[in-house]
Amino acid sequence: MVPWRRANGTIGGIVIFTEDITERKQTENALKEMEAHKREFYRRTILASTDGKLLITEKQEIAETAGPALARWEISSKDTAGEAIASIQQLIRETGMEEQSGYDFRGCVTEAVTNVLKHGKCGSISLHRVEDRLIGVIEDAGPGIEALALPDVALTKNYSTAGTLGMGYKMMIHFADRVYLATGPEGTTVAVEMSIRRSAPWQEDASSH
Numbered sequence: 001m002v003p004w005r006r007a008n009g010t011i012g013g014i015v016i017f018t019e020d021i022t023e024r025k026q027t028e029n030a031l032k033e034m035e036a037h038k039r040e041f042y043r044r045t046i047l048a049s050t051d052g053k054l055l056i057t058e059k060q061e062i063a064e065t066a067g068p069a070l071a072r073w074e075i076s077s078k079d080t081a082g083e084a085i086a087s088i089q090q091l092i093r094e095t096g097m098e099e100q101s102g103y104d105f106r107g108c109v110t111e112a113v114t115n116v117l118k119h120g121k122c123g124s125i126s127l128h129r130v131e132d133r134l135i136g137v138i139e140d141a142g143p144g145i146e147a148l149a150l151p152d153v154a155l156t157k158n159y160s161t162a163g164t165l166g167m168g169y170k171m172m173i174h175f176a177d178r179v180y181l182a183t184g185p186e187g188t189t190v191a192v193e194m195s196i197r198r199s200a201p202w203q204e205d206a207s208s209h
């Protein structure tokens with residue numbers, strides 16, 4: 001809006017200019033939709049190629065799935081990480097989790113914590129129980145994993161940007177019942193889920209006789 005002035009300089013009215021931005025808005029919305037579609041395609045492809053084990057998700061969804069924490073630890077060094085893992089080991093035992101599952105679960109949590117120290121510097125771990133499952137949530141405010149690297153992180157053996165083995169995620173996907181991953185420039189949140197009783201039905205039958 002601009003004032004309209006008479007020849008003598010006094011304001012005689014207002015001139016209003018309007019611009020139709022419908023097309024621009026439509027293009028913006030189409031781009032947003034394409035981006036969301038691409039992310040969903042990624043998410044489903046990674047979920048399917050990991051036999052439903054690795055779920056690319058959002059931090060908020062992980063928080064909702066895990067619910068309130070049984071305990072929480074800050075991790076800023078190998079020492080604080082080691083102390084947290086020792087406490088977790090004790091809590092795993094107290095739940096009565098089957099020994100092999102407990103060992104695998106601790107291994108997955110340790111790997112995610114090692115990733116925090118190696119790639120994200122410092123963060124935290126929290127332990128949650130949802131019905132008959134334990135969920136370890138490991139988060140950091142590091143640089144995150146680039147979206148385009150996610151298929152390699154999930155599936156390609158020896159993929160590492162740190163020059164190490166590059167088997168951490170493959171190991172977690174193999175041993176945990178499920179792995180949730182939310183990552184972006186604001187940080188990474190990983191959750192590893194393990195049933196407290198994980199023996200296969202035929203093993204349960206055998207052990208009950």
Ligand SMILES: Nc1ncnc2c1ncn2[C@@H]1O[C@H](COP(=O)(O)OP(=O)(O)OP(=O)(O)O)[C@@H](O)[C@H]1O
Nearest residue numbers: 115119120144160161162164165166167168169188
């Ligand atoms: N918390 C994280 N923050 C940022 N990047 C990460 C994080 N965790 C993993 N990454 C990225 O994902 C890649 C793969 O992780 P993964 O744990 O599978 O292998 P690695 O840590 O490089 O090696 P390894 O675990 O075998 O010693 C890493 O090289 C790194 O680029």
Ligand SMILES: [Mg+2]
Nearest residue numbers: 111115168169
């Ligand atoms: Mg690793």
